[in-house]
Amino acid sequence: MSEQTSLSPQKPLRTWSRYSFPESLWSFGTLLAVLVFLTYSLYFLNIDVLMMLGALGKLVGVVADRFYPPDLAYITDPGYLASILDTLQMSFLGGIAGVFLAIPLAWFSAWNVTPNRRLFFPLGRFGVISCRAIHETIWTILFVSVLGFGMLAGVSALTMFCIGFAGKLFSDEIEAIDMGPVDAMRAAGANPFQVFLYAVVPQVRVAFTGIAIYTWDVAFRAATVVGFFGGGGMGWYLKRNVQQLENLRVGAIILSIIAMVLIAEFISGWLRSAVNRAK
Amino acid sequence: MAVSDTHIASLSVQTELRRKRQFKMLLFWGVFLAFAAWCVQGTIIEDTDWSRIGGRSGVWASIGRYIQIDWGLLPELLVPTIETFMMASVGTVLGCFFSLPVAWLGAANVTPSKTILYPVGRFLMVLSRSVHEIVWALIFVSAVGLGALPGILAIAMRSVGFISKITAEAIENIDAKPVEAIRATGGNEFQVMYYGILPQIYPVVLATVIFEWDINIRRSAVMGLVGAGGLGLLFFRQMNSFNYGGVTMVILAILLLIVLGEVISHYLRKAVI
Numbered sequence: 018m019s020e021q022t023s024l025s026p027q028k029p030l031r032t033w034s035r036y037s038f039p040e041s042l043w044s045f046g047t048l049l050a051v052l053v054f055l056t057y058s059l060y061f062l063n064i065d066v067l068m069m070l071g072a073l074g075k076l077v078g079v080v081a082d083r084f085y086p087p088d089l090a091y092i093t094d095p096g097y098l099a100s101i102l103d104t105l106q107m108s109f110l111g112g113i114a115g116v117f118l119a120i121p122l123a124w125f126s127a128w129n130v131t132p133n134r135r136l137f138f139p140l141g142r143f144g145v146i147s148c149r150a151i152h153e154t155i156w157t158i159l160f161v162s163v164l165g166f167g168m169l170a171g172v173s174a175l176t177m178f179c180i181g182f183a184g185k186l187f188s189d190e191i192e193a194i195d196m197g198p199v200d201a202m203r204a205a206g207a208n209p210f211q212v213f214l215y216a217v218v219p220q221v222r223v224a225f226t227g228i229a230i231y232t233w234d235v236a237f238r239a240a241t242v243v244g245f246f247g248g249g250g251m252g253w254y255l256k257r258n259v260q261q262l263e264n265l266r267v268g269a270i271i272l273s274i275i276a277m278v279l280i281a282e283f284i285s286g287w288l289r290s291a292v293n294r295a296k
Numbered sequence: 297m298a299v300s301d302t303h304i305a306s307l308s309v310q311t312e313l314r315r316k317r318q319f320k321m322l323l324f325w326g327v328f329l330a331f332a333a334w335c336v337q338g339t340i341i342e343d344t345d346w347s348r349i350g351g352r353s354g355v356w357a358s359i360g361r362y363i364q365i366d367w368g369l370l371p372e373l374l375v376p377t378i379e380t381f382m383m384a385s386v387g388t389v390l391g392c393f394f395s396l397p398v399a400w401l402g403a404a405n406v407t408p409s410k411t412i413l414y415p416v417g418r419f420l421m422v423l424s425r426s427v428h429e430i431v432w433a434l435i436f437v438s439a440v441g442l443g444a445l446p447g448i449l450a451i452a453m454r455s456v457g458f459i460s461k462i463t464a465e466a467i468e469n470i471d472a473k474p475v476e477a478i479r480a481t482g483g484n485e486f487q488v489m490y491y492g493i494l495p496q497i498y499p500v501v502l503a504t505v506i507f508e509w510d511i512n513i514r515r516s517a518v519m520g521l522v523g524a525g526g527l528g529l530l531f532f533r534q535m536n537s538f539n540y541g542g543v544t545m546v547i548l549a550i551l552l553l554i555v556l557g558e559v560i561s562h563y564l565r566k567a568v569i
Binding site: 055058061065076083103110159165168169172238242245246249255259279282 | 331332334335336338339340343344345348349355358359362378379382383385386389390394422423426427428430431434435436438439440443444445448449514515517518521525531535540543547550551554555558
């Protein structure tokens, strides 16, 4: 009895904590550094923090004040409906061209099956990264300055965008394949092209189809604004009305863009699940 | 005899199925090619003014203007590059801030009301993703005026969709046992959230946020085209003053910034996971 009471005060008093010492120092140090950087950024960019936090309320006010009620008669105009078809055409063509150009680039830039690690691998990687790095609007401006206004510039810009988007996903997919068939083909003396065609393609066919459909979906989203910089389609109407301060029409156009993107997303989701079922 | 009969019967069923599938594929490719031909007809043949492009030499001449890089622009690039980087960072953090309530509403197992607020959360996610960042920037420029602020807000709004979608999925997939254990030992709602849910979702969410930050650098580089600051504004000015060498210089700066962001995000994500 007496022994027990003498033992109990010797138990170390420990308070439980989620982080132990060195880990806590690292995580809190990183957090502090990020916070300091963010605060300095706000100061450097000269931003009114209260205005930033109150902007959402202000957004509701602005939308209710200027963009409501949207001029729905404007978007049922035949000219505008034709521009929706133009946007669809551009996204479809850009998607096809981008996906077909992305396949060889993805093959080059996949480390495990690239035909040549010193020459083709950096070439493929650089191609995909530079297409991805430059935003689709900048591609549009560049192509417009070379090819002139119109849908050709838009299609070219979307092609570059799709190469970057699909190329990255494709090469990630190729790098995750089972290497058994590849090794077998190589051991039997196949050249890199035969290895790609008979060992890689059958494994990634279904995934590629899904990615291609998704690429079209994303390209359609991008296609709604390439016209803003001269690429043709719905964006051209957006630009014209923004510059004329026709806010009710702008509201209607934005609504139609949201509706079209939702429809595209629905179609692409349905197609992708159909592809997965047919597998 | 009977065995070979059933064998032949199943064989004929299989050939029938295969023929049907081949027919379906043929039909699909036919429709696909017809649609592609219609698109080519509409965009490239009807809508393009080939004489204005001026043949191969004209195109080469236009491209050639970009190749004479204007190195004199180098000192002017530093501040806009830093601005672009900061806009992306602040915008991403603000986007995380906005996506917390959206993820809370849109996760089926923690949403306060499944009939009303859950669809609202899902709708907000879709809305944020379906409006392009340029359109968001246009709306915010008209709401809060020119400068870096509309760019930050546009980036934040555009990021909400992706971050909150992944976060909501992560919350839906958590293991319920730690949550129950903390409840059983008497933890309150905040403790359940902080010790039960947060440690389970935070690697996924942090990796997503870093990925989104990487994309946001690209987006913040074009915000200047519609009136927000950063490299886009410089790009716009160089383009409007027909200084094509300067345009190339700005694009090189964007490329450098993005490669830098990609390297940083690669190592950060490795550290998180």
